[in-house]
Structure formats: C-alpha cells, structure tokens
Ligand SMILES: Nc1ncnc2c1ncn2[C@@H]1O[C@H](COP(=O)(O)OP(=O)(O)OP(=O)(O)O)[C@@H](O)[C@H]1O
C-alpha cells in the first residue's frame with residue numbers, strides 16, 4: 001500500500017531560533033488513525049504547523065511526502081487543497097465574515113485549485129445545515145462571524161464542521177478535546193468518526209486517554225523532544241496514563 | 254452570503270498590480286491660458302455663457318483667494334503647489350453641449366466604456382424591459398476634465414420633475430435656483446481650496462428634487478481628469494426640497510501620470526423639511542506609484558446643510574485613490590430632529606497620505622449623528638481620521654455615536670485618530686469608540702489552511718473589517734467598492 005503520509009528524518013526549527021523537531025519519522029497509511037501523546041512543550045503543535053506550512057518555521061532537513069507529492073514545496077493553501085486539514089488548538093476569530101460565507105469561500109477555493117466544479121450557494125447551505133445538525137450547530141451560529149464570541153466548545157465544533165465539509169484525506173487534530181464538556185466531546189468525536197473511511201486518515205494529538213475512548217486509534221506514538229520515541233497499540237495510551245512520560249523523556253535525551 | 258465569495262472571484266479576475274484606469278484618451282482639447290488671473294476667470298465664465306452675477310461671484314472669490322493661504326494643520330506632506338503653473342480649464346475641442354448621446358465624441362464614449370460606465374447602454378436599457386432587481390437604472394452625468402459631456406435619462410427625470418444637469422447648464426436654465434443655493438452651505442471664503450474652486454469651478458452636477466418626490470432612480474456623476482497639468486474643480490449642488498429623497502453616487506478616475514494633479518471640488522447639499530439625501534462616493538483617483546511619484550492631490554470640501562426639521566443626510570465614502578486626500582464631508586444639523594451620518598472606508602497603500610473624517614455640527618434640538626469610520630493602512634502610507642462633533646448651546650438632546658477603527662497591514666504604515674469634541678450644553682450625549690488592530694499572520698494562516706490564497710485571505714479579512722460601511726452603499730456600488738478595496742491592497746503583504 002502507498003502510504004498517505006510519509007515523514008522521513010524531519011528536522012525543523014523556529015525561524016532564526018530553537019530547533020524543535022529533531023529527526024522525526026512517521027508513516028501513516030490510508031484509513032489509519034494515529035494518536036500522538038507527549039509532554040508539554042515536546043513540539044507536537046509545532047509538528048502540525050510545519051506540516052501545514054505555517055510561516056515562521058524552517059525545515060532544516062528530511063522530507064515529507066503526502067499523497068505522492070513533496071508537501072514541503074507547497075504553500076499552505078495548496079496543502080489544504082491536497083487534502084491536509086489542521087483542526088486548530090486555538091481557532092482564530094474573523095470579525096465581520098459570516099461563518100457560512102467563510103465555509104463557502106474555503107470549500108470553493110479548494111475545489112477551484114483542484115479543478116473541480118464549485119458548489120452553488122444552495123448546495124453549500126444544504127450541506128452545511130446537515131452537518132451542523134449532527135454537530136449541534138444551529139443556523140444562528142452559521143450567520144455569526146467566524147468564531148467571534150464562540151465559547152471554547154463551540155469553536156471546536158466549528159472546526160469539526162469545517163473538517164467535515166472540506167473532507168480532507170488527512171486531518172490533524174491538535175487537542176480537539178481541550179475545553180470540551182463530556183457531551184461536546186461525544187459530539188465532536190462522533191463527527192470525527194463519521195469521517196473515518198478506508199482512504200481518510202487522522203493524526204490525533206492529545207494529552208488524555210479519554211478522547212481515545214471515543215476516537216479509537218490504530219497506533220499510538222509517544223512524542224518527546226521533537227521526535228517519536230515509542231510506538232504501540234491503543235493500549236499504550238492507558239499505560240501512559242498510569243506511568244507518565246518520565247521513562248521516555250530519558251530515552252529522548 | 255455569497256458577497257465575499259464574489260469579491261474573491263472578482264479579485265481573481267482583475268489584472269494585478271496595475272491602476273487599470275491609468276490610460277489616457279487622445280483627444281484634442283481647448284484650454285484656457287496657463288495660470289490664474291481675472292482674464293482666465295472671465296474666459297471660463299464666457300465659455301460657459303454665464304450670467305453677469307456669476308462672473309462677479311467668481312471674481313469676488315478670486316480676489317479673496319489672493320489673500321488666503323493654504324491650510325497646514327492636516328497630517329499630509331507635499332511640495333508647494335505652483336498655482337500659476339496649472340491650466341484651469343480644458344474642454345474637448347469643438348465642444349458644444351451635446352443634445353443627445355449621438356452628438357458626444359465617440360472617443361469620449363469609449364473612455365467611459367473602458368471605465369465600465371457604458372452611457373449608451375444605460376440609456377438603451379431604459380427602453381427595454383429589465384427584470385425586477387436585475388439592473389437598477391442609474392442616470393449618469395459624465396464630467397470630462399472641465400465639462401460635462403453627457404447626461405443620461407434626462408427625459409425620464411424631467412417627467413418626475415427632477416432637475417439633473419451639468420451645473421453650467423443649470424446656470425442658464427435655472428439661474429434663480431442656483432443663485433439661491435450656491436455658496437449657501439460652503440461660503441466662498443470657507444477655506445483656501447473652496448475659495449479657489451468658487452473662482453474657477455468648471456463643471457459638476459446640479460440636482461433639484463421637488464417637494465414630495467422620491468427620485469425614481471439613482472443619480473450618478475463620473476468625474477474623469479484626462480488633460481495633463483490641468484486642475485479639476487468641479488462643483489456639485491444638490492437640493493432636496495421638503496419631503497423628497499434622492500440617492501446620489503459619485504465616482505472618479507484619472508490617467509496615470511508622473512506629475513501630481515490638483516483636484517479641488519466643492520459639494521453642497523441642502524435638505525429641507527423631512528427630506529433626505531444619500532450621497533455615496535467611490536474615489537479612485539490615480540494614487541501615484543509605489544514610490545510616491547505622481548498621483549492626484551484631492552482637496553475637497555463637502556458639506557450638507559440639514560436645513561429643515563427631521564431632514565437627513567447620509568455620506569458614505571470609499572476612498573482608495575489619490576496621492577493625498579484632504580476631505581471632511583460634514584453635516585450642519587440645523588433643523589430640529591435632523592440627523593447626519595458618515596460612513597467611511599479610507600484605504601492607503603504605497604506612499605499615499607489620507608487625512609479624512611467628518612464634522613457633525615449640532616445646532617438644532619434633538620439632532621442625532623452617527624460616524625462609522627474604517628481606516629486601512631498598508632505599505633508606507635499614512636492614514637488619519639480627523640473628526641469634529643460639536644453641540645451648540647441650543648442643541649438640547651443632541652446625540653452622537655462615533656466608531657473609528659483602524660487596521661494596519663505591515664509595520665511601515667501609520668494610523669492616527671484625531672477626534673475633537675465640543676459640547677456647549679450639558680444635555681448632549683456623545684459616545685466615542687476607537688480601535689486599532691493589525692492584520693495578523695495567524696489570521697491569514699488560518700484562512701490559508703482552509704484553502705484561501707494569501708490575497709484572498711487578505712481580501713476576506715479586510716472585507717470583514719469594512720462590512721458595516723459596505724452595507725451602506727447601493728448594491729452596484731458596493732460590488733465596485735469591494736473590487737477597488739482588493740486592488741488597492743494588492744501586494745500589501747508577503
Ligand atoms: N513562535 C515560537 N517562538 C518561540 N518558541 C516557540 C514558538 N513556538 C513554539 N515554541 C516553543 O517550542 C516548543 C514546542 O512547542 P509546541 O507548542 O510545539 O509544544 P506542544 O508539544 O504542542 O506542547 P503542549 O502539549 O503544551 O501543547 C515549546 O518550548 C515552545 O515554547
């Protein structure tokens with residue numbers, strides 16, 4: 001099987017600053033859900049930014065192949081159109097731009113880049129409303145400016161809505177569970193699970209085993225000091241909850 | 254809902270990096286001799302076959318102007334203008350006021366078509382059935398350098414009793430109306446540029462809406478400077494008689510030139526009891542190149558007088574052009590219960606300098622005003638909001654709400670807010686809000702991660718920022734304004 005994502009010996013640093021990613025290797029096959037767990041400050045969010053092309057990070061070595069192309073050569077919007085989605089730990093607010101208009105612009109920007117027919121307004125509205133229902137997002141929230149005044153949980157639901165609409169091949173979820181109450185956690189996980197399919201994969205970054213009860217991973221990695229130091233099955237998450245990261249941090253050093 | 258999407262698409266389809274109105278029309282013109290003198294003023298007045306009192310009015314202004322000096326309080330910086338090195342009148346050669354569009358020089362019609370204002374089509378459309386809401390009819394007056402070249406829909410307006418014609422024509426056909434109101438809002442000696450305008454104004458539009466009439470279509474004037482070294486000094490006078498309503502749109506462009514060109518217009522609005530004027534401007538004079546070479550000096554005096562009770566004036570402006578903008582559309586709220594509004598989007602990029610804002614002068618009881626200003630600065634530009642809100646002793650119950658937001662793109666530009674507030678009675682209620690923000694990399698990245706290109710992301714964020722004001726513009730103008738905003742900000746990031 002051709003991997004969906006292949007990261008080989010990746011090194012990256014904050015532009016003009018510290019080295020954060022330190023010889024990282026990871027292969028994700030289509031359909032797989034990988035979880036990444038690791039101590040604060042290990043570089044998990046940084047990894048998600050490097051993969052999605054956020055300015056301010058510099059790749060100093062290694063390569064990343066996504067769906068057969070060199071991901072590191074693409075601009076952030078090209079990566080998005082290729083099917084890479086980042087569910088932000090802290091979603092941004094865009095005053096004055098309605099959520100629905102934003103979804104429409106995003107969906108059609110990607111379609112245009114891929115040479116696919118664009119969605120008409122009624123098509124889009126119908127789709128978004130359907131998805132909104134599954135995620136407990138009402139029409140009022142769709143009319144409001146993107147994330148402005150949304151509660152933490154509403155923002156995460158909104159991220160999930162964007163993901164479900166854009167149907168990416170790889171979704172990177174950075175602490176999708178932070179700030180969610182139990183019900184919202186179920187709703188969001190449910191949405192993510194609906195996306196699971198033989199060709200779609202997920203990279204789930206989390207600190208808590210609890211999320212992995214809902215989004216059950218195929219593989220769990222321990223990430224410390226800028227690389228993966230240990231890999232196991234879903235039971236590894238339970239183990240980590242009991243023991244913490246101390247042993248792996250020694251390993252990484 | 255799809256408005257943003259439309260903008261994004263329109264931006265995509267627009268030529269990048271060019272001031273697209275920068276072409277020049279090759280047409281022979283007739284000019285007054287260079288420089289300013291009583292002779293030149295007599296020349297202009299004679300060309301326009303004006304009544305004697307008008308000539309005297311101009312000469313009086315000229316003599317006063319000779320003793321005035323240029324204002325220096327604005328935050329703008331430019332070399333001294335040599336007023337003797339300018340032409341004050343230029344007209345397409347063999348110009349005789351056209352009776353119909355067929356008499357208009359085809360070169361000029363082509364110019365307006367290039368500008369996206371097909372005059373001919375507008376009128377032809379009048380004769381055919383247009384589906385409801387598909388293409389609103391707009392009567393257009395087109396001013397080319399110093400003269401008005403075409404006014405459309407004359408007949409239809411006439412039937413409604415509306416007078417819409419070049420001011421030079423109104424001076425001949427309705428001298429009493431012009432004489433009664435001209436200079437009654439902006440007195441000849443108001444300020445240096447207004448006085449200069451009073452002496453040499455060439456053309457502009459005159460509008461009179463009779464009592465109780467709702468003008469059946471939007472009225473619009475397009476100003477175009479074509480000639481080199483020629484100042485444009487248009488004069489617009491709009492009177493809304495009791496209980497009437499009119500929406501008036503103004504658009505401006507100029508060729509791309511290395512020299513600076515002077516534009517000093519005066520606009521006067523008079524609103525009587527229960528009447529309303531909605532005045533919208535999309536100003537896109539040539540802004541100069543990225544290094545600040547060339548561009549229009551836009552020194553404009555716009556003022557409306559809410560003379561009647563419960564009268565209303567609403568100024569909406571989208572300012573994207575000009576090397577220097579010096580402009581404060583204002584309202585004198587004289588009539589009891591009258592109200593004034595000022596909605597502004599002012600964008601500066603490159604080396605542009607904008608000093609713009611409004612004055613709301615509350616004289617009457619229970620007068621209200623509202624100011625929403627959105628300034629966007631990019632490149633190495635400077636953008637100042639300057640506003641005055643004042644309440645006279647008798648303006649009991651006066652209320653104002655001001656909201657001034659600035660958005661900075663990059664870190665080499667400046668945004669400044671200079672509010673002046675004077676309340677001479679304790680019952681006046683003034684509220685002022687102001688914010689300054691920077692377009693953040695994180696916000697752009699968020700949009701790009703969802704698939705938007707960098708330019709689309711900037712356009713989206715900026716459109717969100719100016720939304721409150723764009724909503725005030727008539728539909729067709731809003732679309733044009735959105736395009737302009739995106740074009741003027743091209744190359745402002747990354
Ligand atoms: N722009 C930046 N400038 C300076 N340091 C940064 C920057 N971004 C990240 N860092 C540093 O890089 C390290 C890795 O940060 P990162 O956010 O990737 O960690 P994380 O694994 O996601 O942590 P957490 O579990 O707390 O979310 C941290 O020490 C952080 O302070």
Ligand SMILES: [Mg+2]
Pocket residue numbers: 044045046089174
């Ligand atoms: Mg993190």
